[in-house]
Amino acid sequence: MHTREISLPGATVGGAILPRASRVTIRDVAFEAGLAVSTVSNALAGKDCVREETRRKVVDIAVRLGYRPSALARSLRSGRSLTMGVLVSDVSNPALVDYVRGVDDVAVREGFTILLGNTDERIEKQVAQMKTLIDHEVDGMVLISQHTEGKEVRELLKIVPYVFIQRRSPHFVDDYVGGDNAASTRKALTYLHELGHRRIGIITGPTASSTAMERLAAYRACVDDLGFDRDEDLVVYGDYDLDAGRRGMHRLWSLPEPPTAILASNDICALGVQDAALELGVSIPDQLSLCGCDDISLAGLRQIDLTTTHMPKRRIGTAAAELLLGKIEQGPNLPPQEIIIPGDLVIRSSCAAPRAKRRRRRAAAAPVAAE
Amino acid sequence: MHTREISLPGATVGGAILPRASRVTIRDVAFEAGLAVSTVSNALAGKDCVREETRRKVVDIAVRLGYRPSALARSLRSGRSLTMGVLVSDVSNPALVDYVRGVDDVAVREGFTILLGNTDERIEKQVAQMKTLIDHEVDGMVLISQHTEGKEVRELLKIVPYVFIQRRSPHFVDDYVGGDNAASTRKALTYLHELGHRRIGIITGPTASSTAMERLAAYRACVDDLGFDRDEDLVVYGDYDLDAGRRGMHRLWSLPEPPTAILASNDICALGVQDAALELGVSIPDQLSLCGCDDISLAGLRQIDLTTTHMPKRRIGTAAAELLLGKIEQGPNLPPQEIIIPGDLVIRSSCAAPRAKRRRRRAAAAPVAAE
DNA sequence: TTGTATGCGTTATCAG
DNA sequence: CTGATAACGCATACAA
Numbered sequence: 001m002h003t004r005e006i007s008l009p010g011a012t013v014g015g016a017i018l019p020r021a022s023r024v025t026i027r028d029v030a031f032e033a034g035l036a037v038s039t040v041s042n043a044l045a046g047k048d049c050v051r052e053e054t055r056r057k058v059v060d061i062a063v064r065l066g067y068r069p070s071a072l073a074r075s076l077r078s079g080r081s082l083t084m085g086v087l088v089s090d091v092s093n094p095a096l097v098d099y100v101r102g103v104d105d106v107a108v109r110e111g112f113t114i115l116l117g118n119t120d121e122r123i124e125k126q127v128a129q130m131k132t133l134i135d136h137e138v139d140g141m142v143l144i145s146q147h148t149e150g151k152e153v154r155e156l157l158k159i160v161p162y163v164f165i166q167r168r169s170p171h172f173v174d175d176y177v178g179g180d181n182a183a184s185t186r187k188a189l190t191y192l193h194e195l196g197h198r199r200i201g202i203i204t205g206p207t208a209s210s211t212a213m214e215r216l217a218a219y220r221a222c223v224d225d226l227g228f229d230r231d232e233d234l235v236v237y238g239d240y241d242l243d244a245g246r247r248g249m250h251r252l253w254s255l256p257e258p259p260t261a262i263l264a265s266n267d268i269c270a271l272g273v274q275d276a277a278l279e280l281g282v283s284i285p286d287q288l289s290l291c292g293c294d295d296i297s298l299a300g301l302r303q304i305d306l307t308t309t310h311m312p313k314r315r316i317g318t319a320a321a322e323l324l325l326g327k328i329e330q331g332p333n334l335p336p337q338e339i340i341i342p343g344d345l346v347i348r349s350s351c352a353a354p355r356a357k358r359r360r361r362r363a364a365a366a367p368v369a370a371e
Numbered sequence: 372m373h374t375r376e377i378s379l380p381g382a383t384v385g386g387a388i389l390p391r392a393s394r395v396t397i398r399d400v401a402f403e404a405g406l407a408v409s410t411v412s413n414a415l416a417g418k419d420c421v422r423e424e425t426r427r428k429v430v431d432i433a434v435r436l437g438y439r440p441s442a443l444a445r446s447l448r449s450g451r452s453l454t455m456g457v458l459v460s461d462v463s464n465p466a467l468v469d470y471v472r473g474v475d476d477v478a479v480r481e482g483f484t485i486l487l488g489n490t491d492e493r494i495e496k497q498v499a500q501m502k503t504l505i506d507h508e509v510d511g512m513v514l515i516s517q518h519t520e521g522k523e524v525r526e527l528l529k530i531v532p533y534v535f536i537q538r539r540s541p542h543f544v545d546d547y548v549g550g551d552n553a554a555s556t557r558k559a560l561t562y563l564h565e566l567g568h569r570r571i572g573i574i575t576g577p578t579a580s581s582t583a584m585e586r587l588a589a590y591r592a593c594v595d596d597l598g599f600d601r602d603e604d605l606v607v608y609g610d611y612d613l614d615a616g617r618r619g620m621h622r623l624w625s626l627p628e629p630p631t632a633i634l635a636s637n638d639i640c641a642l643g644v645q646d647a648a649l650e651l652g653v654s655i656p657d658q659l660s661l662c663g664c665d666d667i668s669l670a671g672l673r674q675i676d677l678t679t680t681h682m683p684k685r686r687i688g689t690a691a692a693e694l695l696l697g698k699i700e701q702g703p704n705l706p707p708q709e710i711i712i713p714g715d716l717v718i719r720s721s722c723a724a725p726r727a728k729r730r731r732r733r734a735a736a737a738p739v740a741a742e
Numbered sequence: 743t744t745g746t747a748t749g750c751g752t753t754a755t756c757a758g
Numbered sequence: 759c760t761g762a763t764a765a766c767g768c769a770t771a772c773a774a
Contacts, residue, residue: 023530025751036761041753051759071506072447073751076766081443083507086487092472092685094465101463104489113503116457116487118475132484135442136454159394242668271672278673297613301642302649303674314463396767407745412769422743444767447750 024067033061044069071113075137083113084324085133085141089121095240095266095294099144099165102317110325112139121206123147130156140324142317145209148172161327163320168210168338175327177320177339181211184309184343185218185263188291189226191307191345192261196353197289199229201259203238203248203269212240212265215293219263229259240265245272246279253280253288260354261289267296270306270350285352295346305348316341395438404432415440442484446508454484455695456504456512460492466611466637466665470515470536473688481696483510492577494518501527511695513688516580519543532698534691539581539709546698548691548710552582555680555714556589556634559662560597562678562716563632567724568660570600572630574609574619574640583611583636586664590634611636616643617650624651624659631725632660638667641677641721656723666717676719687712 026044030037035058043050043058050058061067075081086103088096100116107114115138117129126147133141140161147153148169157174168176192200202219205212216235223230236251238244245264249272252259264270270292277284284290292299292308299306319339327334397415401408406429414421414429421429432438446452457474459467471487478485486509488500497517501524504512511532518524519540528545539547563571573590576583587606594601607622609615616635620643623630635641641663648655655661663670663679670677690710698705 023751026753027751037751038753038755038762039760042760045753049759054759068502068506070447070508070751071503072443072452072508073766074753076441076443076447076750076768077752077754079766090472091462091475092468094468097463097465097468100487101461101489104462104487108489113507114487116471116475116485118472118479131439132442135439136484137441137443242672271669271674274674275672298642298669301613301646303642303645394767397769398767408767409746409769410744413744416769420743425743441767444750445769447752447766448768448770450750 023070024065026067026069029058029062029065029067032065033058081137081139082111083115083136083138084321085115085117085130085136085138086144087117087119087126087129087133087141087146088144089119089146091116091118093240094296095268096144098313099142099317099320102314102319103142103321104317105314106318106321106325112325119146121208123150123153127152127156134159140328142320142324143167145211147208148174148210161324161332163324163327165316165320166209166211170210173336173338175323175336175338177316177323177341178211179309179311179316180340180342181214182218182221184293184311184345185215186222187345188263188293188307188309189219189222189228191347192263192289192291192351193222193226193228195261195289195351197259197261198227199231199234199257199259200261200263201234201236201248201252202263203236203244203252203265203273205238205240205265205269207237209240215263215265234259238265238269240269242268242272242275245269245274246276247272249273249276249280249282253282259288261291261351264290264292267292267294267299267306267308270308271298271304274304274306274350285350286355289351289354291351295343299346300348305350307348307351308346309343310346311343312341394441395436397438397440400429400433400436400438403436404429452508452510453482454486454507454509455692456486456488456501456507456509457515458488458490458497458500458504458512458517459515460490460517462487462489464611465667466639467515469684470513470688470691473685473690474513474692475688476685477689477692477696483696490517492579494521494524498523498527505530511699513691513695514538516582518579519545519581532695532703534695534698536687536691537580537582541581544707544709546694546707546709548687548694548712549582550680550682550687551711551713552585553589553592555664555682555716556586557593558716559634559664559678559680560590560593560599562718563634563660563662563722564593564597564599566632566660566722568630568632569598570602570605570628570630571632571634572605572607572619572623573634574607574615574623574636574644576609576611576636576640578608580611586634586636605630609636609640611640613639613643613646616640616645617647618643620644620647620651620653624648624653630659632662632722635661635663638663638665638670638677638679641679642669642675645675645677645721656721657726660722660725662722666714670717671719676721678719678722679717680714681717682714683712 026037026040030040040058043055119126119129142163144165145167163175166178204216233255236248238248264273273290282288292306295308295310299308397408397411401411411429414426490497513534515536516538534546537549575587604626607619609619635644653659663677666679666681670679
């Protein structure tokens with residue numbers, strides 16, 4: 001049990017394989033086969049310049065010795081590491097993990113390995129991680145909700161192919177995959193409009209998030225198009241977490257004239273709103289309608305039952321990884337590509353027609369019956 | 372914009388730095404400094420065999436050229452990759468991500484990079500991923516809720532240091548970090564006992580999970596010690612997901628004599644129980660008490676408010692990573708170590724005294740007031 | 743204090 | 759078809 005032979009380096013005894021102190025290399029295989037290293041390499045690579053018989057013998061010995069080629073040496077030699085970096089602000093954030101999963105799906109499918117890094121939304125950490133990834137010679141990187149600006153970041157991006165997810169630069173056009181923030185926001189707001197809402201609050205994600213800002217812009221456009229109350233107090237600049245939801249709810253509900261519906265930055269934020277609503281004794285959807293974004297698996301639970309926009313994050317992740325692989329394959333000459341994945345409104349029970357029109361300025365359109 | 376010089380290999384013009392087609396190597400630095408490669412290497416490594424003046428010049432040129440040592444080459448040469456593998460059944464599983472985060476915490480602190488892999492609870496995938504990690508010469512690996520048995524798995528474990536999290540082998544003693552499953556289960560059951568419950572159902576995690584089985588064993592012990600109903604129908608073999616909770620609840624509630632309380636495999640499972648309870652019109656905690664395990668951040672929300680056992684997963688992750696680093700440092704001669712991290716019962720509102728003693732066999736102890 | 747030579751494990755080139 | 763050799767980028771032992 002727990003034996004680890006401290007055998008003489010390179011020693012092989014009879015038929016038994018005593019693993020060397022370190023690993024079995026191609027040289028060991030060559031020696032055992034009585035062939036040259038290069039022949040073994042060619043045989044294992046399936047080159048047709050080696051006789052079938054020899055190849056079989058080599059393969060045989062290789063598996064018998066438990067030979068595994070060193071990815072390090074191979075990468076060093078070939079210039080490709082079959083490795084991709086994935087940067088995420090926090091792996092433990094449930095709103096982000098599905099992207100990682102999607103990326104991983106195609107990574108394993110294509111024989112790539114993932115180097116993972118957390119950046120905690122801090123640009124210095126991101127820069128440090130990017131450097132680390134580059135040091136490890138990743139063939140490319142997927143940047144999930146990362147900073148897109150900053151001199152150092154842009155400089156590092158020149159070194160290696162990359163794809164952004166969920167956050168894109170206002171100044172640079174990069175390879176990017178994301179949800180259709182404008183369209184899905186409009187869908188949600190149209191739905192609320194049909195229910196009869198005219199005064200809608202929004203809790204945004206961080207201002208650094210292009211996705212959040214695109215949703216906000218869509219909200220503002222809808223204020224015009226659909227005739228919602230225009231009131232800057234209805235816009236709360238928040239985040240993607242529970243606390244943003246809680247604070248946003250408190251803030252919006254303390255308004256002289258509170259909204260009848262709230263659009264949360266994402267589902268987690270919406271859960272925070274629900275929580276605060278319970279705290280304040282506000283009934284959802286009777287007194288307040290609530291709409292999230294993401295459609296995390298928990299949103300469908302009866303105790304939550306959140307109307308939300310379904311964002312196929314895993315698919316966004318796979319699309320990004322595939323885009324990246326194309327980039328790696330084709331070289332940097334391809335023009336940057338932006339892929340927008342549509343999302344659908346999932347209607348559950350957190351939205352209803354506004355109950356009583358308390359001191360409203362203008363009359364609402366005919367409200368649809370709730371639920 | 373988007374320029375990538377296709378300059379002549381190695382060409383440098385004046386003071387400006389035209390990056391070569393590939394990367395800046397130590398040779399470029401040496402050339403620029405008019406020194407030997409080894410001197411540059413020593414200077415950058417901070418060896419005291421190089422004059423301070425020379426060192427400064429070297430460093431200066433290195434940063435000016437944007438030189439970054441190749442981790443690949445360095446690893447190949449030094450035999451240490453400053454890399455650790457992390458295997459997890461599914462990164463997108465909220466019950467698991469905190470471990471990853473904890474591991475990452477110490478990884479970055481110690482200058483390590485994480486290679487991540489999903490195994491989907493399937494042993495072939497795990498074996499494949501372990502091989503990949505070994506190919507990449509990780510210095511060690513953290514196996515989160517992975518298979519501990521199997522000839523191939525055990526064979527691969529001999530090659531590289533490793534630490535298991537949340538699942539350990541019944542046959543082998545490995546390095547392991549996990550929660551105190553027995554103690555925390557007993558705490559929860561004692562609490563339910565004090566509330567007056569005598570008939571308690573349990574939905575277990577997968578039988579392959581040692582953590583799940585340890586909790587089940589503790590449950591069985593408590594049945595004896597605390598005098599709960601002994602009834603195998605009260606044990607539902609399930610999983611760690613929503614659906615296990617839903618199915619478990621349906622199963623338990625359809626019993627001729629349903630339990631008055633349920634112990635779920637984890638919080639996610641408990642959410643599934645809540646969901647099914649709402650579906651069945653069963654009120655928690657009035658008709659049924661519910662206890663989870665993990666204390667995920669969502670458990671504290673008012674709309675969920677789940678009594679559960681707090682498991683400090685992130686800390687378990689850091690402990691595991693630290694254990695692994697020690698293993699890497701000290702070599703394989705240290706005896707395997709098992710670290711058990713205590714967890715505390717977090718009392719919220721999902722448990723209460725059983726309401727009415729419907730056709731019970733024996734009288735319960737004096738019930739404590741609910742909430 | 744600095745330079746030269748060698749090897750880590752591969753693969754590619756070219757000669758046999 | 760097979761084999762010797764050089765390189766990938768770095769670090770070390772040793773020579774100068």
